[in-house]
Amino acid sequence: MLGLGIIKGLVETGRNFVGSYFKPERLVTIQYPEKHLPPVEAARTIPFLVYDGKDSMKGLRCTACTICETECPPKCIYIVKDTVKKPDYLGKMQNQPKVFDIDISVCMGCGICVEVCPFESIKMDQVFELSGSDRFGAMLLHKAQLVKSNDYFGEICHEQATQINAARADDVRKAEAKAKADADAKAKAAAVAVSNAAAGVAAVAASSMTATPGTTQPDSKPAPKAASTSTPLPAPSKPTVPSATP
Amino acid sequence: MIDSLDQIFVSLKHWLVGLTPEAWQPLVSILVSIVPIMALFGTCFAATTIFERKILGRAQNRLGPNRVRAFGVKTFGLLQPIADGIKMLTKEDIVPFAADKVVHFLAPVVLTTPAWMLFSVIPLGRNMAAIDLDAGILFFFAVGSASELAVFMAGWSSKNKYSLVGSMRAIAQMISYEVPLVLSTIPVLMLAGTLSPSQVVEAQGVGTGFFAHWFVFTPWGLSGFVVFLIAATAESNRSPFDLPEAESEIIAGFLTEYSGFKYALFFLGEYIGLFAVAGMAVTLFLGGWQAPCKALEFIPSYLWFFGKFAVLIVFFIWVRATLPRLRLDQLLALAWRFLVPLALINLVVAALWHFMGSWQFIAAMPVRWGICAMLVVLPFVWFARLLNGGKVAPRKYRYAE
Structure with a gap:
């Protein structure tokens, strides 16, 4: 009968009320503003720079290679390389950025900078309360505002951060083992050299030849390569070719 | 004591009028009637906007507006109307370049003024009608239909296709629903034998019996009340009949080109029209200011009126929270193929009820009730089926592939 559905609906809304x-x-x-939903791991807003340890400038992973600056589609990243180098986590001297600016009013949150970074140094943040009263200055974030610790990254993207940390720890271990092996080889070579001191020029030459590979060939393979292959990063979106016929 | 409490506002008015010189008394009398009505229903309007949003929110499992603070004090959103009012007043008043500026300016005034005039004939309590017109109900419907003109003025003068579509929908809807609205009141006028709202209310009094003779407690009264409520909802452009303003289809209908205070006036006019028509529903069917039974007559008459009035307003809000919008053809079919026939049959039922009232044999009362109830229910079921294309089975939906 007409009207029964209306009464059912009224009961339902009344029950809700x-x-x-x-x-x-x-x-x-x-x-x-008082309460927040629990964060979602896949959420992404703007990029930030990851640093290790306590000091944000010393532990900065960025090497000012400017790959992200080149790849950024809306060109919101601006990098100036510093003249002074600093050691990275493996102790190798690397470049560092003097200026690293991101204009978040231009950033479109695509995450391509994260995809292309070979050093795991730029990651997508989850902060979203970014409004400011100034249209220009407040929207241009500088290096000091962009740096966030690796622990923070672990908080917002636990799984990914764990994998990256493991890979980097692996690199450090390998590097240490290599250094130790080199040192051993050097020491051995030195010992051999000492013991063979009287054995003639030919023997010395031979021992120095065995030592040479160890010193001139450090493990120069970039450590994060392993990490980035094992990390389940989202595949970069392939541009779809628009078909000519609708 | 009870009588003096019941008549406190009437005595107050007489006292105030008596304070002024003789020559001024007619003018003062009018003012003293108008000012409380405008203040009261203006407050009602403010309260309804916030409570409507609160109730709608709760009916959808939301909280509704709850953040307005005054000087750092939490008010649980109760000051929302003030915030809205300030917002409306400070907004820019945009008039489209191509608009007919005079008509565009006049439309909100033409909508709001008659809406206020409707209250002049509604008895808000015993002896509390601002003007006790003999043809008050006729006046009510005559003035009430002026809102159609205002809506069309708004839509036409805006020079906007959405405005025009909205106002044309509004005209189609309001003229169609005017018919069942008026037809459903005719039985009341027939049986009360008067066009004066005060006398209609008097006719529904407790009298010598124990229970009041509200017209809604009769078969024809109930049928008329339902038809009147549906038509009143459509007349005041409220959901589920809010096609003229359908946001999802035509932006805001005839309100599209209105902003700032003119928009607020439209908003006010629509709510005031709703209040007036709800007040008329109370007057015609729910016994006006009459108490439902003798034992409750100690409660002042104006409280009875406003209690019933508030219940009706909450019901309108509840319906808005429940029902989706109708399509235009469904809307018009509902008016012409369902409400108008029911209202016409209701005339016959009311006449039968009147003549069967003089029957004197033993089971006269149940027979009278049975026949009249059958004459109300059977057409209802029959026309409802016709409305559904004559089918009894639930409708099957076919989707585009």
Whole structure:
């Protein structure tokens, strides 16, 4: 009969009305500025720079290679290389950025900078309360505002950070083993050289030849390569070729 | 004591009028009637906007507006109307370049003024009608239909296709629903034998019996009340009949080109029209300011009126929270193929009820009730089926592939 459905609907909304006062779990909305929803691991807003350890400038992973600057589609990244180098986590001397700016009013949050970075130094953040009263200055974030610790990255992207940390620890271990092996080889060579001191020029030449590969060939393979292959990063979106016919 | 409490506002008015010189008294009398009505229903309007949003929110498992603070004090959103009012007043008033500026300016005024005039004939309590017109109900419907003109003025003068579509929908809807609205009141006028709202209310009094003779407690009264409520919802452009303003289809209908205070006036006019028509529903069917039974007559008459009025307003909000919008053809079919026939049959039922009232034999009362109830329910079921294309089975939906 006409009207029964209306009465059923009225009962349903009436039940919602009364129920929302007695069962707070019925309410689907969050009182936002006071309360936040739990963060989602896949969420991404703007990029930030990762550093290791305590000192954000000493531990900065960025090597100012400017790959992200080149690849950024809206060109929101601006990098100036510093003249002074600093050691990276393997102790190797690397470049560092003097200026690293991201204009977040231009950034479109694509994450391509993260995809292309060979040093795991730029990652996507999850902060979203980025509004400012200044249209230009407040939207241009400098290096000091962009750096965030590796621990923070572990908090927002736990799984990914764990993999990267393991890979980097592996690199450090390999590098140490290599250095130790080199040192051993050097020491051995030195010992051999000492013991063979009287054995003639030919023997010395031979021992120095065995030592040479160790010193001139450090493990120069970039460590994060291993990490980036094992990391389940989202595949870069392939541009779809628009078909000529609709 | 009870009588003096019941008549406190009437005595207050007489006292105030008596304070002024004789020559001024007619003018003062008018002012003293108008100012409280405007203040009261203006407050009602403010309260309804916030409570409507609160109730809608709760009905959808949301909280509704709850953040307005005054000087750092939490008000649980109760001051939302003030915030809205300030916002409306400070907004830029945009008039389209191509608009007919005079008509564009006049439309909100033409909508709001008649809406306020409707309250002049509604008895808000015993002896509390601003003007006790003999043809008050006729006046009510005559003035009430002026809102159609205002809506069309707004739509036409805006020079905007959405405005025009919205106002044409509004005209189609409001003229169609005017018919069942008026037809459903005719039985009341027939049986009360008067066009005066005060006398209609008097006719529904407790009288010598125990229970009041509200017209809604009769078969024809119930049928008329339902038809009147549906038509009133459509007349005041409220959901589920909000096609003239359908946001998802035509932006804001005839309100599209209105902003700032003119928009607020439209908003006000629509709510005031809703209040007036709800007040008329209370007057015609729910016994006006009459108490439902003798034992409750100690409660002042104006409280009875506003209690019933508030219940109706909450019901309108509840319906808005529940029902989706109709399509235009469904809307017009509902008016012409369902409500108008029911209202016409209701005339016959009311006449039968009146003549069967003089029957004197033993089971006269149940027979009278049975026949009249059958004459109400059977057409309802029959026309409802016709409305559904004569099919009884639930409708099957076919989707585009």
